[in-house]
Amino acid sequence: MAESEFFDADRVDPRLSALQSNVNAVRAVASAVETTLGPKGLDTMLVGERGEVIVTNDGVTILDRMQVEHPAAHMIVNVARAQQDEMGDGTTTATLLAAALVSEGVKQVASGVPVVKVIAGINRGIRFALKKMKDRSRKIQHLDDEWLQRIAFTASRENEDITVSVIEAAHLIGHEKLMDKNFRLSSSVVAHPRAESAVFTGVFLNRSRLNPQMPRAKVDARILLLADSLVAETVDDEALRTEAGFKKQERFREQFLTALENMVHLNVGIVLTTGNIDPLAEDILTDSGVMVVSGLTQDEVSRVSDHTLAKPIKRSSLFKPMEEIEPILGYASIIEDDGILERVLISGGRGKPFATILVSASTEEVVGEIERICKDAASAVQAAVKGGFVPGGGALELSIARDVERFRDSIQGMERFGVAVVAQALERPMTQVVANAGFNPLEKIETVKAYQVKRDSDSLGIDCDRGTISDMIEMGVVDPLLVKYHALKAAGEVATAVLRIHTVVKMRNNI
Known part of the structure; x- marks a missing residue:
């Protein structure tokens, strides 16, 4: 049965009505940010009631400003906010993973798997995947590590000025301060529409x-x-x-x-x-x-x-x-x-020690977006210093999905269907990156899977410019481990929370 048929309100099992409503709301939220993912991601224009406009491809900005009414949709938005508060980056990935987990989980429930077994399997699959992520991490040796600059360059959407400023600020702050759990390098970023961009000590x-x-x-x-x-x-x-x-x-x-x-x-x-x-x-x-x-x-x-x-x-x-x-x-x-x-x-x-990164642009609208991008880059750099980095472009998730599939085969009982949900969801980041680049994700994903197995690699992905299979590490497309780790962890937590909702009851107003 096709997805569109499954979610036809006239044909859904009444016992699954709450899940149907929730999964539709979650998908709607994910669709608002999915086209922003990857190097070929597009911008979204947010328009207010009074005509105010924000143009951005920052996931948390879109989710934070968009009008959301459904309670399950609010839960997904809160995942993005939690990701932003904790890591300062990876909000779109966390949202897409959460939506994929919910969607795939509901399919399993609709096919007859008890929801408690699906949830238990998802939790086991997430724990397994998180451990694999940690095992695949490459460490940052020092602040002059060339990978740190690559991470800043990617997170800044290939803005060289922002990359240079963030790396300079990291050096001024020092390794010890960057490792401080209470310090946020992103808090050092300030913006002004009519100033010279610069980095200051203090x-x-x-x-x-x-x-x-x-x-x-x-x-x-x-x-x-x-x-x-x-x-x-x-x-x-x-x-x-x-x-x-x-x-x-x-x-x-x-x-x-x-x-x-x-x-x-x-x-x-x-x-x-x-x-x-x-x-x-x-x-x-x-x-x-x-x-x-x-x-x-x-x-x-x-x-x-x-x-x-x-x-x-x-x-x-x-x-x-x-x-x-x-x-x-x-x-x-x-x-x-x-x-x-x-x-x-x-x-x-x-x-x-402290440093201040001053960024600027010609207008208020543009400077706001530049500030958000610089904060993302600063957060990514600090996360990489703390936890190292992994292949980007969805390559790592696709490789771990294969590990999760093997893990599923070792499990007896119906929880294995929940583990399968995690494997399917982990394919979502690369699928969306490839789609946003204008290529056929079904064709490309299967080809990458085959090459990853053949070469025993966790870093093969798709070159979004040419559509060819390339090594993400060799291309310099890498992400901080902690950003991906927290995104998957948060997505798993909210997805299982949504799947637990069996009935939705409207509360009466207090008199």
Whole structure:
């Protein structure tokens, strides 16, 4: 029976109605991103209700902005988001794998295999495939490894400028920092439509000094990092009408002035805050030659703290004795860009090294896409440093699909049908890459399979320019292991969650 016949609503077993609805929704989501995969992938235009336009082939951007209503479709979108949050790349692959697992799983259920057996088999097949992926990984030896540049080049969609910038930033950051599980090289990417693309040593803040009378630069200065507003405590209006309340307000003001005097005595040269600045504080600090930058985000506070060793404090800590405040100060140099960016660069900190990748383009729409591409490249480079790389173009998945098929033959019972689902799904990435390149996937996939067996290779795939069988490693078409690993793992988790849904019941609204 053909797929289109199977999913005809009039002919589907009523007991499978929830699965039918779910698989159709999942396929619809996958179809929105499948044409973006591979070197010949096309762009998608997203159009908002007010006519705003985004042109992109970034899977997570498409899924994040598209209108999705079906609950199962939301689950697939969440896979892409999880992939983006964890790896910063591979969202389209994760989505296609999840859709393929659901689709192939439902076929097995429709043919009579109990859904619990299909799910158990999928889980076994995924675990086996993930182990095989790890076994096939090629390690990155050092930051000058030529494969690292190839990975950046591929992830940047063959943009040489982005490739050079990302590799330069990786060298500035260093191997140790790139291995830090809490650090994201992609967070170092900032974008502006009217600037020169460049790489800077240090932390860029999307802010400017509080007023032009403050110094534009400070060298090796003490930094006070305030995760709060720099304002005096106040009493409410009702209390202020009483004598006690008025005196309390005056006491708050005196304490605040003392705190400002302590900053000056401690030779604080830079004050960075997340909130607002009291006008009196602005005047005093300006007169004292202190540079103030306000409105920092929590992410910026974290990066500044790591780079300068300044400890973020709340406003109440300002009223402590000077000898208690001094140890929480950091050290760094800061300069405000004198061009059109209106941003400041903090560099030379005594803490962890940081780099900022500034990318640019002629328009807001284009610069947004360039920023997304650069973040993908940065994420891919960091993932490769951590876990090594594997053949790209769907070659590795196709090779592992063959291993999974052999693994299936060793399993007794109906779980083997679930394992077969994984083998079928692993063919999906190369199938889509080949289709997007304009070739017949049925013909090409079978030919590649035969050649992989003949040469005992996991790196043979299709040259998308010529349509010939080529070695992906020799062509330089490689992907970070961790991106593929997490994509398959996340796809397996959501696919089994969707397949477990037997009934869909609409909840009533709370009264």
